[in-house]
Amino acid sequence: MGGQGDVTVLGTVVSPFALRVRMALYLKGVSYEYLEQNVFDKGELLVASNPVHKKVPVLIHGGKPVCESVAIVQYVDEFWTGAEFPSILPADPYDRAVARFWAAYVDDKLVAAVLGILRAATQEERDKKVEAAHAVVAPMEEAFATCSKGKAFFSGGDSVGYLDLALGCHLFWLETLRSMFGVNVIDAGRTPQLAAWAERFLETKAAKAVAPPANSMEEYAGKLRAIWAAAAAAK
Ligand SMILES: N[C@@H](CCC(=O)N[C@@H](CS)C(=O)NCC(=O)O)C(=O)O
Numbered sequence: 001m002g003g004q005g006d007v008t009v010l011g012t013v014v015s016p017f018a019l020r021v022r023m024a025l026y027l028k029g030v031s032y033e034y035l036e037q038n039v040f041d042k043g044e045l046l047v048a049s050n051p052v053h054k055k056v057p058v059l060i061h062g063g064k065p066v067c068e069s070v071a072i073v074q075y076v077d078e079f080w081t082g083a084e085f086p087s088i089l090p091a092d093p094y095d096r097a098v099a100r101f102w103a104a105y106v107d108d109k110l111v112a113a114v115l116g117i118l119r120a121a122t123q124e125e126r127d128k129k130v131e132a133a134h135a136v137v138a139p140m141e142e143a144f145a146t147c148s149k150g151k152a153f154f155s156g157g158d159s160v161g162y163l164d165l166a167l168g169c170h171l172f173w174l175e176t177l178r179s180m181f182g183v184n185v186i187d188a189g190r191t192p193q194l195a196a197w198a199e200r201f202l203e204t205k206a207a208k209a210v211a212p213p214a215n216s217m218e219e220y221a222g223k224l225r226a227i228w229a230a231a232a233a234a235k
Helices: 016-028 044-049 069-079 093-119 123-148 162-168 171-181 192-202 205-210 216-234
Strands: 007-011 033-036 058-061 064-067
Touching: 007 016, 007 044, 016 069, 016 162, 016 171, 016 205, 044 058, 058 069, 064 069, 069 093, 069 162, 093 123, 093 162, 093 171, 093 216, 123 192, 162 192, 171 192, 171 216, 192 205
Parallel strands: 007 033
Antiparallel strands: 007 058, 058 064
16 A cells, blocks of 8 residues: 555534545555544534634645645545556546546535435425536436546546546435435436446446445435424424
8 A cells, every 4th residue: 555644534414515535545555544424413623623614635645734625636646656557637638627627516516416305304395406417418328428538447448537536426426316215316217328337337346445334315314304304394
């Protein structure tokens, strides 16, 4: 393993952003200490390490915190560089810019769509949110065709890269939405290439290495829904 200096990740097993960081470290072969956080009762280390947002994930490397999953993945890619470490971001500046564009799109639009489905109080509301999620996912079919260049992954190769991690980390929640509500956000009928990619991604060693424990996401979703319902009732 290629650990250089102490590496610690503050995360939760259900945080897609923490899963993204852990998959990046896995790809690099960097070993790290993992400290599970309680985001409903935040510990001192989390608050001290990410005083602005107080969110996971945080990477602490040699005592220095790096916050925000996108910044962390880029840091990991830039720190662990050289022949023994596979690159995560594309080498070509244009490909890199395109990958960053879609990664930002995913975090901006897809996360909101997932939360919308999770938060819906009625079936009718949920159906509308699923429709909205399909509209968010639709342009990514074309993005996959362009970025993958006929290969298995967004990276344009046979192993995962930056955009694979950016979208792939959310697949665990999409699976949870399927198990909880029977909805397919990435639907093989609408976006066949993307659906095939999602299946491939979940079979990778990186994805399997971080896959959340069974039912952990359903339990977390239950807590969130109870909090939202209580807040709505208190209004
Ligand atoms: N943009 C951030 C998002 C991080 C985030 O939303 N983390 C959530 C867990 S998935 C969190 O820590 N929530 C606690 C809170 O909002 O107080 C990233 O990419 O790291």
